Amino acid sequence: MKNSPILLSILFTVLALVFPAIAGAIITIKNISSISSIFLIQFISTAAGVLVIFWIMKKSKFSFQNFGFRKFKAEAWMAVIVVIELVPFLNGITDNDGFSAQYVFILLLFVIAVGFCEELIFRGLIFKYLSVKGLKVAIIGSSILFGIGHLANLASGQDFLMTLLQIIFAFLFGLVCAEIVAKTKSIIFPIVWHATHDFIAFMTDKSEPNVLAVSIYVFQCIVLIGLVIYFWRALFTKKDKSGAIIINNG
Template sequence: MKIKNSPIFLSILFTILALVFPTIAGAIIAIKSISSLSTIYLIQFAAFTCGILITLWIMKKSKFSLQDFGFRKFKAETWLVVIVVFELIAFFNGITIKDGFSVLTLLLLVIAVGICEELIFRGLVFKYLSAKGLKVAILGSSILFGFGHLANLLSGANFFMTLLQIAFAFLFGLVCAEIVAKTKSIIFPIIWHASHDFIAFLTDSEPNVLSVSMYVLHCLLLIGLAIYFWRALFPKKETTELMKLNNEKPEIGV
């Protein structure tokens, strides 16, 4: 197989593509010395919207259909309630209203980010890595998603908080990938991603004991969800074999 057609090589290229859009937006903001929060959000929204269009174009040009990338309905289950509660916990950190804040521009931004990043990581990357197996697709897309957040270190972000963000991103990506594997749909991860970013912007604050504790708690909850979905997707071999034996037992006639 040629390197350029390798699922792993293509997935790395898609990850680089995901980093291009926020980088361009950041460069424009820095060069123009823009300080208005609403203007910053609009520039980032425009960049991620371009990312959505380019990603959809790549999908259309691929050998797969949009349904193959997860554009299909999903059935809501009880785990959805757990995720809703999981997100509401963040409000214990309080709500932070920043100067120049606009709910509309923030909504536009988080929706664009959620769609763009999910289309790339749980769409393109997940689908292409699936050629290597479902476990590789789940773990590989999650690792690349977490790796993408290393860019925060280059922007001068707090080192410890960035490490927490990378850990959180990996776990978040892991659960989202498992949900895609379970439901065959990318719709809920998009909704969850956008909702999480919206709440995160509202409750973002300077690193302190409470904010770090919230991050750690979120990571622990994500680990629990990841284990739950992993066991549902990949039941233990012994359990599977036992179920097969039970199903194969001949019925005893009277």
Template sequence: MKMKNSPILLSILFTLLALVFPFIAGTIITIKNISSLSSIFLIQFISTAGGVLVTLWIMKKSKFSFHDFGFRRFKAGAWMAVIVFSELIAFFNGITEKDGFSAQYVFILLLFVIAVGLCEEFIFRGLIFKYLSAKGLKVAILGSSILFGIGHLANILSGADLLMTLLQIIYAILFGLVCAEIVAKTKSIIFPIVWHTMHDFIAFLTDSEPNVLAVSIYVFHCIVLIGLAIYFWRALFPKKAVMNLKNPESYV
């Protein structure tokens, strides 16, 4: 299957594809009037797992190989420790007691976040990033991160807290930016998948009720992401050497 559409059009279509699977799960949950979080996560897992399979099929049928999409090893860096540390800060907000915090709840939640991490990274840092790369690396990085943030606008329609949703959108854009930069730097999609899964797991596992501490943690995460974004951007796009006017053959 050769996709001859423009990279931008394809990226928009892939973004809509990412919204299809949570919409299907949400429709089933609403129609069946399901209230148990374990059951909700199970339905979302099944739907999202279907999204993973669909996305892998699109990748296989595309003009690119899985290696091109970032299915490869990468070298670890000190920046990974910064990311892990910043994610663990969320535990200061306490562990959630939803659904009695049973082993079944945690297991189903883990399945769900793994599926989400795979599906969304395959789409945004895999398909979208790769196709937008035809327009340039900067377009691929910025475009994929903006579309990732736009994809989270649906949370407002679901009735989620407005302040927390806006913070989530800002976080999503910054998260997408850093993940895209990591893909550009390492040529691998593996760490963004692991990071995405870890972040969602901790987010659902900890208390996310809107309060001063929860908002502060989100702000802290955003500050860390801004720092990482600047760090990776400078590494990917170093400033050109400025010619020394006194000696045209030398650069400073």
């Protein structure tokens, strides 16, 4: 592809919005109200998106390994992420569709597809193409586009405050995921984390936002800011033999 990395990144962001839009159109036209059926349609559309993304990656000048398909080692910071993902359970579990096994299974399929689809686009394609502009540009640029992509939630009639918090969370989440990819050279953990986060979010989401739900979002954002700083220092600051800090401009 001879197009500029920035233009390609914008086009990839639009691509990320296409598959949810297709699912949304089908759900609206068919007037589907069953939550399980909605998730099933969204899964099929998103899974199709994953196949398209894999095809784009295969046709690109990069290998799948270049896009982060490689092993990673367990590290202490992962425990922090586990903790912030368990906190939403304080808000209780949502009893959607009678909390049936079918509902949970379909939801699980959907979030796995979303985890693959969005991470392959934002921390795979966009991150890799923006990397030619520098690592900092790749990290920040892919995160900004990821956050902007969540503006689409407003179109679904979602509460403005929760959507704003989700956009902020998405930006910070994107920063941490991009930094993890930069540090570990692997996209696997971000995919697993993304799918897990969405699964827990759907399982604990309430129809109306409450003080506890907002507080949990704020708490998670604060922890993510801490992780952003931690990884940023790990990636871009080094010490010489005398112990002096050397700033790496990436």
